[in-house]
Amino acid sequence: MKVTKKRLGRAFFQNPDVVEVAKSLLGKIICSNVDGKYCEAMITETEAYAGQNDKACHAHMGRFTKRTATMYEKGGTSYVYLCYGIHHLFNIVTNIEGKADAVLIRAIEPINGTAIMLERRKTTRLNPIVFSGPGKLTKALAIDKSLNALDLVYNDILYIADHNFIVNDIVKTTRIGIDYADEDALLPWRFYISGNKFVSQP
DNA sequence: TAGGTGATCTTG
DNA sequence: AAGATCACCTAT
Numbered sequence: 001m002k003v004t005k006k007r008l009g010r011a012f013f014q015n016p017d018v019v020e021v022a023k024s025l026l027g028k029i030i031c032s033n034v035d036g037k038y039c040e041a042m043i044t045e046t047e048a049y050a051g052q053n054d055k056a057c058h059a060h061m062g063r064f065t066k067r068t069a070t071m072y073e074k075g076g077t078s079y080v081y082l083c084y085g086i087h088h089l090f091n092i093v094t095n096i097e098g099k100a101d102a103v104l105i106r107a108i109e110p111i112n113g114t115a116i117m118l119e120r121r122k123t124t125r126l127n128p129i130v131f132s133g134p135g136k137l138t139k140a141l142a143i144d145k146s147l148n149a150l151d152l153v154y155n156d157i158l159y160i161a162d163h164n165f166i167v168n169d170i171v172k173t174t175r176i177g178i179d180y181a182d183e184d185a186l187l188p189w190r191f192y193i194s195g196n197k198f199v200s201q202p
Numbered sequence: 203t204a205g206g207t208g209a210t211c212t213t214g
Numbered sequence: 215a216a217g218a219t220c221a222c223c224t225a226t
Binding site: 084134177 | 219
């Protein structure tokens with residue numbers, strides 16, 4: 001079978017249904033070209049954050065600050081921020097400009113440049129634990145705040161591609177680490193590829 | 203299971 | 215304006 005590698009364009013990200021985008025991002029490829037080192041990793045786990053109506057979202061009730069401003073950008077923009085003083089978390093903004101929807105990437109599976117990613121994680125063992133968790137994959141892909149608010153559609157440092165991986169079965173669960181969000185903490189908006197070892201909490 | 207770490211936001 | 219909070223990780 002011919003494998004096509006196609007970069008995702010604006011239309012993919014501007015979908016007004018962030019839950020659908022979170023699901024269709026599973027199996028897609030993150031291409032990172034930081035420090036002249038190129039590597040590719042498949043997205044295995046995501047979470048959807050649905051703008052101002054979602055209590056778990058940074059932009060809940062239209063909250064607009066220096067940090068959350070990026071979430072209001074047009075779909076296809078990167079949203080990277082520091083969490084717990086240590087970890088960079090990588091999100092992809094979706095929907096049109098002004099709508100603060102985003103998808104958090106929670107886990108990846110290395111596809112190309114695995115050695116580079118292992119080195120950045122300071123290990124030699126290819127263990128799923130090394131790449132499953134939002135703070136870990138950013139380290140593996142060298143994503144930090146300097147890559148915030150980047151346009152993933154036109155940039156050559158960081159972008160998303162489709163290698164035509166077929167995702168057969170998607171598991172739906174509740175999102176992690178958002179107990180403060182009351183009833184919205186119960187929404188089944190965390191998705192991962194069924195049977196894939198590279199997820200944070202099977 | 204506890205503590206580290208620092209930007210962000212303030213009786214989540 | 216200082217302190218609580220926080221979409222987490224690593225090591226004991």
